[in-house]
Amino acid sequence: MTERITAPGDLGRRIAGRRESLGLDRERLARRAGIDPGYLAYLEETAASPGADTVGRLASALETSTQELLGGTVDLPPGRGRPAALPELEKLDSDECLRLISPGGVGRVAFNDLGGPAILPVNYVLHEGSVIFRTAFGGPLDADLRTGVKGVDFKIAFEVDRIDEANQEGWSVLVRGGLHHAATAGEQAAAAASGVQPWAGGDRELYVRIVPAEITGRRIRRGHGLPDGSPPPGDG
Incomplete structure (x- = not known):
């Protein structure tokens, strides 16, 4: 008897989201997993309960x-697995950093407020070379981060990362620059053109722009040697 899987989350949405992040259409994913494209569409679009073997192949x-x-x-922090046997750490140039964060998503704003160092996650969009996000008037990213001097912005840090636990790989990008609150109607309109939408909802009509002054990044890749340091078979 085939074991059926009941997913605690939205399985179809997770399949589609992961597929799109890898740049795969349904036909290619179906070929990879050895299933019919029509069945894949059914899994993505309905509350299906596929067999454990199908989930494993997907x-x-x-x-x-x-x-x-x-x-x-869902409720666990990333990066709990063991590292690869020979991980390789590489520095990323600014162009690669911008490429990685250009799709937008969730990043973390690091700043000093009246209570000390703080880090808050925000939904962001990279628009015309700047990081754009929305927050609430009077919130922690509003009054506490205004210098009171026209043309002078608080310097903050903004971090984005991606952890691929299955492949024991990942990357992180750090942006440093001035945090500017869109004050004029023109600035608000320009920021609104980015289309950024906060997941938190609520009244978040204050647009904030981070103009990068410095961009750095790192990537962890799986090593290609053997644990004892020798090259894999066929190399050398």
Whole structure:
């Protein structure tokens, strides 16, 4: 009897989201996983309960784990797995950093407020070379980050990262620059053109722009040697 999987999260949405992040259409993913494209469409669009074997093949084709695909890690912080045997750390140039963060998503604003160092997550968009996000008037990213001097902005840090636990790889990008609140109607309109939407909802009509002054990044890749330091078979 085939074991059926009941996902604690939205399985179809997770499949589609991961597929799109890898740049795959349904036909290519279906070929990778060895399933019919029509069945893949059914899985993505309905509350289906596929067999454990199907979920396993989809997870492998999507370069992730079944636990991740089923939403079992929703309430867990990333990076809990063991590192690769020979991880390689590389520095990223600014062009690669901008490429990685250009799709937008969730980043973290690091700043000093009246209570000391603080870090807050925000939904952001990279628009015309600047990081744009929305916040609430009177919130922690408003009054506490105004210098009171025209033309002088607070210097803050903004971080974005991606962790691929299945492949034991990941990257992080750090942006440093001035945080500018859109004050005039023209600035508000220009920022609104970015289309950024906060997940938190509510009254978040204050647009904030970070103009990068410095961009750095790092990437962790799996090593290609063996644990004892020797090259893999066929090399050398």
